[in-house]
Amino acid sequence: MRTAAWKGIGGVVLVAASATAAYSPPARRWCLGYGATDEEVAGPLPGDELLPHPDLQSTRAITIEAAPATVWPWLVQMGSGRGGAYTYDWIENLLGLDMHSADDIVPELQHLAVGDVLPLGPTGPGMRVEICDPEHTLAFRSTNGDWVWIFHLSSYWLGTRLVSRNRIATTRTSRMQRLASRLVVEPGSLVMERRMLLGIKERAEWSAPGAETLLV
Known part of the structure; x- marks a missing residue:
């Protein structure tokens, strides 16, 4: 019995050690900077001053073959109980986030303003529009x-460069929570945010002026 217990503990340690080794500094940089250039990762963005000294920052990006004016409406309508996040809705909804990704521009969701607070599920903090x-x-x-x-x-050539940056303070979380975030939440956020960026790209490109002609 004692031997089996030690084997179980050893297996857990081995899995944890393997995960830690796999998530090396180069892998972490790729995870947190997926799709972004070195300049985009290092450069400032409007809104950085809202959380001047984050404990964690990710900067991910994508090129969209549509003008900023076409991309913007898809961003404005995002949110829980709104236009969704254009990612894996079933995963979001397992967390109770009420995400239902829209495939059309919804006119009544286009009037976003500074000070508006969007819900993030039934228990999460609200997200206040600052810019x-x-x-x-x-x-x-x-x-x-x-x-x-x-x-x-x-603007990027004949299209748009979309950069998504998250700045997060973790000082109120425990060491174990920070470790879990690094090994599980950060890679998970890459999976979800990559799908979100691709979802925005797909929707903006098929709704761009002249796209119907190109598809014929």
Whole structure:
């Protein structure tokens, strides 16, 4: 019995050690900077000042073959109980986030303004709109002040460069929670945010002026 117990403990330690080794500094940099250039990762964005010294920052990006004016409406309508997050709804809804990704621009969800607070599920903190600069920057800060999420659009050749940055304070979490975040939450956020960026790209490109002609 004692031997079996030790084998079980040894297995847990081995899995934990393997996960830690696999999530090396280069892998972590790739995870937190997926799709972004070195300049985008290191450069400032409007809204950084909302959480000046984050404990964790991710900067992920994608190129969209549509103008910022076409991308912007898809960003504005995002949210729980709104236009969703264009990612894996079934995973979001396992967490009770009420996400239902829209495939069309919803006119009644286009009137977002600074000061609006969007819910993040039944128990999460609200996300307050701090910057709403049409076709350029949309920035949210959680009502508990621990999370800032910035979307920044810039013209890129004939399309748009979309950068999504998360700045997070973890000082109120335990060491074990921070370890779990690094090994589980950070890679998980890459999976979800990558799908979100691709979801925005797909929707913006198929709704861009002239897209119907290209599809014929």
